[in-house]
Amino acid sequence: MSSFNRSYPVSIRAGFVRLEIAKPPVLKEASRMNSHKHARLTYARRLEMVRQMTGQGLSAPQAAAAHGVTPSTARKWLGRYLAGGESALTDASCRPAHSPRPIEPAKALLIVELRRRRLLQVQIARSVGVSESTVSRVLARAGLSKLSDLQPVEPVHRYEHHAPRRSAAYRHQEARPDRAPEPSSYRQTTRLC
Secondary structure, three states, X not given: OOOOOOOOOOOEEEOOOOEEXXXXXXOOOOOOOOOOOOOOOOHHHHHHHXXXXXXXXXXXXXXXXXXXXXXXXXXXXXXXXXXXXXXXXXXXXXXXXOOOOOOOXXXXXXXXXXXXXXXXXXXXXXXXXXXXXXXXXXXXXXXXXXXXXXXXXXXXXXXXXXXXXXXXXXXXXXXXXXXOOXXXXXXXXXXXX
16 A cells, blocks of 8 residues: 555655655644644634534534544533533643542651661561552652662772882893893793704
8 A cells, every 4th residue: 555645635746857745734723732642632623613512503423523533522522611611621630639548657757767677568568557569669769668778888998009019020120121021821832842
């Protein structure tokens, strides 16, 4: 199948020197929404669809077909519009309003204190009465996930000598500069016979 079969028209201009593919016109909306790239409806399209359903009397399946969404999505946006007006059609945050069961600060401090006493996560979970994953989350937040995190980091000891030590070969060269010592690791290349 050809890669030119798309929903927009593509034309090829042929000349003597080169072939060129005409690109489709780029449509830009007046306002940029913070919606993902696969979103069918932006705020302006949602408002347009809802106004068609309320003002022009389109049914939800007709409006959905015109805008490329399902009828249930069209009914959802209509319900939100009727309940909250135009402001209800904006993108809402996916972040929850509150965490359903956050751990109490006293329990979190107890978990950290028990870890400082070098207890394992399983032992802490049993003694405090919370799950192991909760203990793991609290300890990760405190930076005490591993037992090795409890030990202070020892500084690296670097030793420096006042003067470099001289080897026997170096002393030998000082004594007899005309002859260098012969290393014992050289391979013998001559025949002995």
